[in-house]
Amino acid sequence: MNIEQNHIEKHNDSLLTSHQRKLNFLKEDWSHVDLESVIQKLVDFQIAIPSWALGTGGTRFGRFAITGGEPRTIEEKIEDVGLLHALNGASGAISLHIPWDIPQNAGSLKTLASSYGLKFDAMNSNTFQDQAGSAHSYKFGSLQNVNKEVRKQAIEHNIEVIKHGVALGSDALTVWLADGSCFPGQLNFRKAFENTLESLEEIYAALPSDWKMFVEYKAFE
Structure with a gap:
């Protein structure tokens, strides 16, 4: 969905007088603050919109269907983020989640994103659920799994995500880790930490020199 810029400007213009009056009052009342x-x-502040957030409502444990309007492709998700950015001026980036949104043509996606004033923010890997065609399951963890082959598969997935990000012009990787445990004694915390650290070090070594790596650790999932 697209909204013509002149429609947005017309709507904003209709509110400008009221907005300016309130702003002038605030400036007078808060004269001690460099407003x-x-x-x-606030103008410079930007929030990257995650690609998964543009689907139907709910959580990854359950979805609530809506009739029409849900973006079906990466391109449509970029268009939706472009609309958000046009309306609020603060959503100038999209953060893709792999393998939910695997880029097929990075060049065309970059061109499309640029046409909406967007860039690609941190890439997100997914080893908290099993993926179609994977040789190993993440049921008992990924980067901390006691099975070295499972850890290797998770590491290779993250490196693949980095490669997608490089092609899109991203400069960061977010690693989602649902490698926790549910019951006392179920997990050797020391060994889990050592395996996770070793795996993250291997992933970090594959990062371009100007990239950052973020870790979102879900200790109880």
Whole structure:
């Protein structure tokens, strides 16, 4: 869905007088605060929209169907983020999740994103659920799994995600780790930490020199 820029500007213009009056009052009431500096920080503030957030409502444990409107492809998700960015001016990036959104043509995706004023933020790997065609299951963990072959598969997946990110112009990787345990004695925490650290070190070594790696650890999933 697209909204013409002139429609957005027309709507904003209809509210400008009221907005300016309130802003002037605030400036007078808060004369001790450099409001222009605060406003500029708000203008500069950007939030990357995760690609999975554009689907139907619910969680990964259950979805609530809607009639029409859900983006079906990466391209449609980029278009939706472009609409958000046009409306709020603060959603200038999209964060893809692999393998939910595997880029087939990085060049065309970059061109499309650029046309909406978007860039690609941190790439997200997924080893918290089994993927079609995978040789091993993550039922008992991924980067900390006691089975070295499972850890190797998870590491290779993250490196694949990095390669997709390089092609898209991203500069960061987010590793989602649902490698926790549910009951006392179920997991050797020391060994789990050592395996996770070793796996993350191997992934980090594959990062381009200007990239960052973020870890989202879900200790009880």
